[in-house]
Amino acid sequence: MKAPFHLPEVKQPVAPTLVTERLVLRHVRPSDIHYFAETHADPEVMRFVGGPVSREDAWRRAMTGAGFWNGLRAVEQQSDGETVGHVGFFDFQRDMQPSIAGEPEMGWIFSPKAQGRGYASEAGSAALEWFDTAVGPLSVPAIIDLENAPSMRLAERLGFERKADAIYRDNSIGFFRRPAKG
Secondary structure (H helix, E strand, C coil): CCCCCCCCCCCCCCCCCEECCCEEEECCCHHHHHHHHHHHHCHHHHCCCCCCCCHHHHHHHHHHHHCCCCCCEEEEECCCCCEEEEEEEECCCCCEECCCCCCCEEEEEECHHHCCCCHHHHHHHHHHHHHHHHCCCCCEEEEECCCCHHHHHHHHHCCCEEEEEEEECCEEEEEEEECCCC
């Protein structure tokens, strides 16, 4: 059996707000419930991540993600403060092969109004830059539904490399890994 991976302590115990040219990446707050509920109820947005969920389950997912390494951030537009996505790092102890349990898996979801505007790439790049500084030079896995071509292209733009498909919940899933930087 593979020895468990142990993530080092985050050098910055409170995740700072990140500001990009057009976006603000910040800790999730109660007013984000509307974004999470709306986005997680959208069948088109959620078709690759298990399907739509209730308002309660959307918020539970947000709070679970926010607890990991201070890594999940709501993404808001600077222009109007509207939350349009979320991006971050987490460890859901997925029962998959190869195992990524204990590793800082990266994920992202954006509302339909934010898609096709380069926001995911901008936010993902900022989140990875923060991660490399705050956590250290570690490789980062990501899993993506095999039919989610836009997300796969984003992963590659962010420096992830496609690996052999993984098995998750008895199905093949795209497996990507970003090599450690530094």
